[in-house]
Amino acid sequence: MSIADIVASVVEHPLTVRVRAYDGSSAGPEDAGHGLSIETPRGLSYLATAPGDLGLARAYVTGDLTVSGSHPGDPYSLLVAMSDLRFRRPTRATVLQLSRLLGARGLTPPPPPPQEALPRWRRIAEGVRHSLTRDADAIQRHYDVSNRFYEMVLGPSMTYTCACYPSPDATLEEAQENKYRLVFDKLGLRPGDRLLDIGCGWGGMVRYAARRGVSVLGVTLSRQQALWAQKSIADQGLADHAEVRHADYRDVTETGFDAVSSIGLTEHVGVRNYPAYFGFVRERLRTGGLLLNHCITRPHNRRQETGPFIDRYVFPDGELTGSGRIITEAQNSGLEVLHEENLRPHYALTLAAWCRNLVAHWDECVAEVGEGTARVWGLYMAGSRLGFERDDVQLHHVLGVKLDEQGRHGLPLRPWWVA
Secondary structure (H helix, E strand, O other): OOHHHHHHHOEOOOOOOEEEEOOOOEEOOOOOOOEEEEOOHHHHHHHHHOOOHHHHHHHHHHOOEEEEOOEOOEOHHHHHHHOOOOEOOOOHHHHHHHHHHHOHHHHOOOOOOOOOOOHHHHOOOHHHOOOHHHHHHHHHHHHOOOHHHHHHHHOOOOOOOOOOOOOOOOOHHHHHHHHHHHHHHHOOOOOOOEEEEEOOOOOHHHHHHHOOOOEEEEEEOOHHHHHHHHHHHHHOOOOOOEEEEEOOHHHOOOOOEEEEEEEOOHHHOOHHHHHHHHHHHHHHEEEEEEEEEEEEEEOOOOOOOOOHHHHHHHOOOOOOOEHHHHHHHHHHOOEEEEEEEEOHHHHHHHHHHHHHHHHHOHHHHHHHHOHHHHHHHHHHHHHHHHHHHOOOOEEEEEEEEEOOOOOOOOOOOOOOOOO
């Protein structure tokens, strides 16, 4: 039995892509638009010892598995072609054949690529999973890759959250500007107001609000983000209205803010910590103050792990749940939820634009962070795009307000941000 025959034997349905292997064998449609090539015994060992997404990712990131029919900066079309593949347990005969091909050591998992975080995340007590130090480590692993890399992928706005497209043909920059406008308007901000932006990233919301006369404090756990944002604020002459701190949001002691924006932070908080998170926000708001929570969500409220690829390569300790759980916890903290909406299609468009940027700057990105890391990003963003398109994940805005003791907030009777 050849290597390609072994691969075909563990797929439940006929192969939709062409598979080639270093022993010269092949399987699958000869006219398939996409192909996988197992280049080395190590690549086969990755596939055999971690079947499914994790083994494929390890072999792909190291270059032991190469692809045809799509660019490594945007393997979206390949993932679509493979999305219906389901793997089954190999038979005893298949395992014996693998052991003959690879030898006894070949069925021992090879060391994972350096881009993979060790799965320490699941081996410790849940109570310390989101400690200040642990969260800082997780955030810095993902966000302190390279500011130059992010500039090439994210574009001039340096915004690493879902954009809001005013039309399908809008540019990424137009859509990101429109997202900040929407958040600003939902929060009813006016010149002289005070805004706290937690998980502020490279300061996109901070600068947007500061340019409109709002006093803004942004906080981020990423040192590289903070340095970039601080320089950008100074370069744009916004220091009188804007500040970005390298800090955990839980270290903010100021109160009385007119509004809090949380754009892409809740995914890192941990579901069990939602009561403390929303309680913190409520304590920082003045009476009548508003929270806009922008967060990736599940289409349901059941517990579901993120999966080994995302957990080890992209967002260590990241957790998602449904908008219902988020709304419940916001309400339980004492906030009145005024509005929610799902921007799921907008994130698919955003990810497609980021992948186009990665493809356009592929050689520069590889020179900046290495080909393995660039491959991780292409795979992660293209896979996430597919997930948003297929409703595996969503993106919700939840708007809440802090009431006074009589249950009043003094806001208009209808959504004030809708024309």
